[in-house]
Amino acid sequence: MSAPGSEMKEMQNSAPQTTLENESRVGVIGGGPAGSLFTYFLLTMAERIGISLEVDIFEPRDFSQPGPLGCNMCGGIVSESMVQLLSTEGINLPPAVVQRGIDSYVLHMDVGSVRIDTPRREKRIAAVYRGGGPRGITKRKYESFDDFLLKITAAKGATVVRDRVEGIERLNGRPLIRTKGGLSREYDLVVGAVGVNSSTVKIFESLGVGYRKPKTAKTFISEFFLGQEIIRAYLGTSMHVFLLNLPRLEFAALIPKGDYVTVVLLGRGIDTKLVESFLNAPEVKKCFPPGWKMPKEYCRCYPAINVLGAHKPYADGMVFIGDSGVSRLYKDGIGGSYRTAKVAAKTAIFHGISADDFQKYYLPACRALSHDNAIGKVVFMVTRVIQSMRFARRGVLRMTNWEQQGTGVRRRMSTVLWDTFTGSAPYRDVFLRTLHPAFLGRLLYETVVGIFPFHRRLWFKEDKVALGGLGKVYRPGEIIVRQGDVGDSMFVIQSGKVEVVSIHEGKEIRLAELGEGDFFGEMALFEKDVRSATVRPLGEVRVLTVDRKMFLRKIHDDPSLAFMIMQRMSKRLRELNAEITRLTSERIDAAE
Ligand SMILES: Cc1cc2nc3c(=O)[nH]c(=O)nc-3n(C[C@H](O)[C@H](O)[C@H](O)COP(=O)(O)OP(=O)(O)OC[C@H]3O[C@@H](n4cnc5c(N)ncnc54)[C@H](O)[C@@H]3O)c2cc1C
Numbered sequence: 001m002s003a004p005g006s007e008m009k010e011m012q013n014s015a016p017q018t019t020l021e022n023e024s025r026v027g028v029i030g031g032g033p034a035g036s037l038f039t040y041f042l043l044t045m046a047e048r049i050g051i052s053l054e055v056d057i058f059e060p061r062d063f064s065q066p067g068p069l070g071c072n073m074c075g076g077i078v079s080e081s082m083v084q085l086l087s088t089e090g091i092n093l094p095p096a097v098v099q100r101g102i103d104s105y106v107l108h109m110d111v112g113s114v115r116i117d118t119p120r121r122e123k124r125i126a127a128v129y130r131g132g133g134p135r136g137i138t139k140r141k142y143e144s145f146d147d148f149l150l151k152i153t154a155a156k157g158a159t160v161v162r163d164r165v166e167g168i169e170r171l172n173g174r175p176l177i178r179t180k181g182g183l184s185r186e187y188d189l190v191v192g193a194v195g196v197n198s199s200t201v202k203i204f205e206s207l208g209v210g211y212r213k214p215k216t217a218k219t220f221i222s223e224f225f226l227g228q229e230i231i232r233a234y235l236g237t238s239m240h241v242f243l244l245n246l247p248r249l250e251f252a253a254l255i256p257k258g259d260y261v262t263v264v265l266l267g268r269g270i271d272t273k274l275v276e277s278f279l280n281a282p283e284v285k286k287c288f289p290p291g292w293k294m295p296k297e298y299c300r301c302y303p304a305i306n307v308l309g310a311h312k313p314y315a316d317g318m319v320f321i322g323d324s325g326v327s328r329l330y331k332d333g334i335g336g337s338y339r340t341a342k343v344a345a346k347t348a349i350f351h352g353i354s355a356d357d358f359q360k361y362y363l364p365a366c367r368a369l370s371h372d373n374a375i376g377k378v379v380f381m382v383t384r385v386i387q388s389m390r391f392a393r394r395g396v397l398r399m400t401n402w403e404q405q406g407t408g409v410r411r412r413m414s415t416v417l418w419d420t421f422t423g424s425a426p427y428r429d430v431f432l433r434t435l436h437p438a439f440l441g442r443l444l445y446e447t448v449v450g451i452f453p454f455h456r457r458l459w460f461k462e463d464k465v466a467l468g469g470l471g472k473v474y475r476p477g478e479i480i481v482r483q484g485d486v487g488d489s490m491f492v493i494q495s496g497k498v499e500v501v502s503i504h505e506g507k508e509i510r511l512a513e514l515g516e517g518d519f520f521g522e523m524a525l526f527e528k529d530v531r532s533a534t535v536r537p538l539g540e541v542r543v544l545t546v547d548r549k550m551f552l553r554k555i556h557d558d559p560s561l562a563f564m565i566m567q568r569m570s571k572r573l574r575e576l577n578a579e580i581t582r583l584t585s586e587r588i589d590a591a592e
Contacts, residue, residue, distance in 0.1 A: 016173035016317055017188045018354045022051045026348075027177045027187040028158075029165045029200065031059025032072050032130075034322020034337035035193035036149035040091075041345035043156040048563075049349065055157070056187075058179065060164040063147035064132045071131030072146055073197060073221055073303035075255055075264040077102070077239060078126040079332045079423040080118060083470055084546045085554060086338075087492040090564050091152065092517055092544075093126050095469035095495070096143045099257040100127040104238040105421050108283040110245065111394040114401045115238060116414045120489075120545050122472040123237065125422065127257045134223035134260055134299035142258055165194075168203055175317050189353045191344065192313075192320040193337075196304045201324055209315035209355075214323065216304035220265040220275060223257075223299040226288070231256045234287055241421055243387050244281055248274055250380065251330060254287055261287075266330060270302065306333070309370050314358030319344045326366040329373040330380065332423025336369060342558065365557075376427035379420060382434075395447030402446065412439045424550070470494055471544035474537040481535040487524030488548045490565075493517065496541030502533045513538065522565050525551050 017024060026042065028035045039057050046053045063070045078086075078093065086093065101123025106115045118124050128145035154160050167178035168190060175190040177183075192211075194200040201213040226234070235256040242252040248268045255262040265278060278284060279294055309326030313319065321344050322337035343365040344358070351357045386392040399413040416433055419425040433439060471494045474480050480491060483503055493516055500512040500520060511533055514520060520535050525548050555561050 018316075018357075019352045020046070020051065020053060020188060020348055024051075024053055024188040025186070026053055026055045026189045026191065027175070027185065028055060028057040028191040028193060029168075029177070030193035030195060030198075030322075030324070031057050031061070031063075031150045031153075031160065032146055032193060032195055032322065032337070033149060033334045034195075034324070034341050035059065035191065036146070036153045037338050038191055038193060038321055038341035038345050039153040039158045040149070040156055041342050042348060043153070043158060045345060045349040045560075054159075055153075056159045056161050056185070057150070057153060058161045058163055058165050058177070059150065060162060060180075061131075061146075062162070063130070063144040063150065066132040066137045066140070067135030067299060068301060069131070070144065071129070071301075072195070073301050074130050074333065075221065075253060075262060076128045076130055076145070076257065077255060077422075078128055078145070079335050080124045081422075081424045081550055081554070082332065082335045082338060083124050083126055083544070084550055085335075085561070087544055088490075088519075088546055088551065088561055088564060090517065091149075092492065092494055093128070093145070093148070093470060094143070097128055097145055097148045098126040098470055099129060099142050100237065101125070101470045102127055102237055102239050102255075104236075105418065106238045106240045107397075107400065107417060108240060108242045108244075108287075109393045109397060110283060111390065112397045112401075113283070114397055114404060116400060116404060116418050119415075119418075120472075120547070122545060123470050124544065125239070126470055127239070127255050127262075129257065133258070134225075136297070136299065165200060165203075168207060170207075173316070188317060189348055190318050192318065192324045193322050193341075195323040196306050201310075204320060204324070207315070207318075209318065210312040211315065211320060212311035214306045214310045214326070215308035217266070217268075217307045218270055218302050219305050220263075220270045221301050221303065222263045222275070223260045224263065224295070225259055225298075226261055226292075227259050230289055231259070231261060234289060235261060239421075240287055242278075242281075242283060243383065243393065244278070244283060245387055245390075246274070246277055246281065249278060250384070252278055252284075254284070266305070305330070309366060309373070313366055314355055314362055316355045317353050319348070319353075319358050319362060326369045326373075328369060328423060329376040329427070331421070335423055339365060339369065342560075346560065372426045372428055375431050379427050379431055383420075391447055395443050398446040399443055402442075410438070412436065412442065425553075469542055471542045474541050474543060476537055476539060479534060479536050480541075480543060481521050481531050481533070483532065483534040484530050486528070487521055487531050490519055490522045490525050490546045490548075490551070491535070492519045492544045492546060494542040494544050497538040498535050498541055498543075499538050500533050500535050519546075519565070519568065522569065524548060525565070 028039050035057055039055050061070055102125035103123045104115050104117045106113055130146050131144050163179040163181040165177055166180050169176050171186055174186045176186045192204050196214055196216050204211045205213055240254040251266040253264045306323045306327035310320055313325035321340040325340050327333045327336040344362050347357055347361040351361050403409050403411045403414045416430055419430045493514055495516055497513060497515045502509045502511055
């Protein structure tokens with residue numbers, strides 16, 4: 001990562017471009033998830049169509065620094081769908097970045113607690129730090145998520161400029177960026193990715209291009225040191241969410257990470273009093289060791305969260321993405337950044353960079369997010385009603401508990417809660433599922449008949465395996481994929497190696513050895529047929545599953561998701577052709 005030198009001051013004085021060409025310049029303001037992912041996709045797509053772009057990404061923060069200096073203030077949950085999507089894009093989060101793989105959510109209410117496991121019972125949610133860890137951290141064991149993303153954009157060829165943008169203006173119609181350090185440079189395209197916690201959004205408003213910043217709400221985040229043993233014993237591998245009848249509190253969560261637990265509160269007028277009454281609630285106290293008291297000094301912040309997207313998040317040669325544009329309501333903000341970043345990059349590469357292009361190809365994605373957020377508001381309104389009625393809370397608990405204990409039971413409430421908390425599905429899907437007669441019937445039954453005692457499912461599950469790292473660990477002797485079985489998922493290797501073997505007429509033929517970042521079983525995503533080979537671990541291997549249903553749903557929105565898989569399949573086909581040619585020529589030689 002470097003800062004450009006004197007050439008930064010050079011002016012081009014040429015007419016504005018409406019498309020990106022070879023050597024076009026792109027200035028990305030903000031190196032959070034939106035800025036980094038935009039740059040990553042832009043450079044990847046440019047490479048695919050054979051053009052070379054100059055991309056500067058302005059980010060004054062050093063994400064390796066602990067405390068507020070290096071942090072982008074967030075709960076740090078990378079959702080289940082996001083982890084799978086990043087993996088299919090070739091971005092695998094290393095164990096050093098994943099401070100805890102999460103495999104379940106525990107819902108706590110005054111009427112009881114229930115654990116909801118990931119559909120595949122594997123660690124597919126990542127708990128990460130956006131910066132170098134909480135203020136006062138003594139031993140750095142982990143890497144920052146934002147730092148990791150910024151590094152992969154630099155590896156793609158972007159220049160990271162460690163400077164703060166303080167002004168944007170237009171010169172001959174082209175956007176020009178001025179920084180605190182005195183640099184000024186013209187660009188063909190300027191991308192606003194400054195989030196909602198920076199005064200820079202006001203600069204965008206003052207440009208007179210129609211952009212109006214998003215509406216926000218105040219939230220609370222704190223980090224408490226507990227030590228790994230206590231975390232392991234009291235919080236396990238679950239994220240803990242609370243539906244408590246506390247005035248002003250809308251949503252609260254405890255997220256275990258390394259040696260710390262992150263507390264996230266959303267609500268109205270959040271202040272120290274609300275924080276204290278939350279931490280003193282009996283449902284919360286049971287997640288901490290007996291006698292634990294809130295320390296006097298701890299890392300905390302009150303960041304803003306995007307609750308209503310920006311107006312007109314584009315102009316000629318400008319686009320606003322991530323939180324500065326439109327985000328997802330109360331969940332999966334990183335997923336929202338990914339989505340807006342990718343659509344904006346696709347528009348810029350394949351269509352153009354004029355306001356008309358962004359209106360035609362980028363705005364629909366923003367609108368889709370905004371419409372879904374409107375449904376999300378209804379979902380949260382219903383949640384608030386449930387939160388305020390004890391019998392309704394008990395009905396929800398009993399129904400989830402019944403589903404989680406039963407085998408072969410359709411998990412209607414569990415998936416509704418799961419998708420609401422994790423952001424794995426749009427709010428629209430969640431809402432429609434709650435209208436299903438079977439859902440309403442069972443909820444009514446559990447609410448009315450709920451006067452009888454029931455067997456509570458143990459909500460706590462201790463983590464006996466390694467902390468960081470996503471996916472599932474397989475050891476020698478186990479089979480990951482068996483030839484002849486019907487498959488409904490693809491696998492991405494996170495660490496270790498596997499061998500692929502085909503069994504033909506009783507004989508085993510070794511087809512390939514695959515390592516970190518490789519995927520296998522991809523045919524199951526496209527066809528409903530049996531597995532064509534067996535895959536087994538060579539030593540200990542960690543493998544992430546990508547579900548067909550999630551993948552196909554996303555591919556409808558973004559067909560380019562299949563590109564990497566098609567590229568890999570095409571490479572395998574070439575290798576296969578070469579092998580057939582080699583074998584055929586060997587036979588011909590032998591015959592002669
Ligand atoms: C309490 C809370 C909890 C949350 N929990 C989660 C969660 O668990 N999971 C999840 O997915 N999302 C969560 N979110 C949402 C998530 O944090 C955001 O959606 C996400 O960070 C948006 O990314 P971004 O890149 O748009 O903005 P940001 O992450 O805010 O990044 C903006 C970047 O721009 C830089 N910048 C600002 N001004 C300038 C300037 N003038 N010049 C150069 N650079 C500049 C900043 O330094 C920063 O690095 C949470 C949010 C809050 C408030």
